Amino acid sequence: MDLLIFDLDGTLIDSRLDLAQAVNATRRHMGKEPLANERVYSYVGNGAPVLIRRAMGEQATEAELQEALEYFMEYYGDHDLDFTTLYPGVKESLDRLLAAGKRMAILTNKPVRMSRSIVKGLGVADHFVQVYGGNSFEFKKPNPIGIEALMRETGIDRARTLMIGDSSVDVQTARNAGVQCCGVTYGFQPETLADPAPELLVDRMEDLADWVLAR
Numbered sequence: 001m002d003l004l005i006f007d008l009d010g011t012l013i014d015s016r017l018d019l020a021q022a023v024n025a026t027r028r029h030m031g032k033e034p035l036a037n038e039r040v041y042s043y044v045g046n047g048a049p050v051l052i053r054r055a056m057g058e059q060a061t062e063a064e065l066q067e068a069l070e071y072f073m074e075y076y077g078d079h080d081l082d083f084t085t086l087y088p089g090v091k092e093s094l095d096r097l098l099a100a101g102k103r104m105a106i107l108t109n110k111p112v113r114m115s116r117s118i119v120k121g122l123g124v125a126d127h128f129v130q131v132y133g134g135n136s137f138e139f140k141k142p143n144p145i146g147i148e149a150l151m152r153e154t155g156i157d158r159a160r161t162l163m164i165g166d167s168s169v170d171v172q173t174a175r176n177a178g179v180q181c182c183g184v185t186y187g188f189q190p191e192t193l194a195d196p197a198p199e200l201l202v203d204r205m206e207d208l209a210d211w212v213l214a215r
Contacts, residue, residue: 001212003156007165008108010187012090016041017083022076023055029071041188045167047109047134081121093209094127100213103154107146109134141169144177168192182208
């Protein structure tokens with residue numbers, strides 16, 4: 001595997017608390033009671049508009065959703081590194097993979113400018129040849145357009161490309177692109193990795209690095 005494409009939230013970074021606090025700040029702004037953090041975590045993975053739509057509930061109007069989304073984006077942009085950290089072993093594993101000449105990229109449904117800012121703030125921006133977000137292309141994951149672009153840019157074919165993520169969205173993205181997938185069990189939605197199941201499951205990022213470097 002020569003091209004490793006990582007999801008961001010729940011895969012490389014633990015951003016749960018910052019996301020939950022931003023969602024609940026948004027709900028307070030809209031006159032609603034806060035949600036339990038665990039409930040907010042279950043809404044993450046399909047991008048900010050879907051997150052806010054889920055958090056605001058079915059009764060919210062389009063105008064309310066738009067106001068809530070704008071508030072959320074501004075609030076989260078100011079607080080996206082308050083508590084967010086790399087998961088244990090991520091930095092060391094990325095160091096090993098980079099030293100071995102592996103090309104690495106990020107493909108997330110989080111907005112691209114925010115994603116790049118977080119990666120830079122956590123000190124790992126230089127490990128990646130590219131960071132693409134949910135607004136980098138016409139379609140978000142699970143559409144394969146991001147993986148296709150990264151394979152084209154790096155000149156690395158499907159057989160040597162691996163998608164790494166924490167949810168069924170990432171597995172389905174890999175399936176749609178015709179590449180293999182590794183699921184991480186420590187992320188936001190490990191229960192969704194049962195169907196469709198990835199080719200590989202790891203409990204730690206070090207296990208992924210071991211697997212890639214042993215091949």
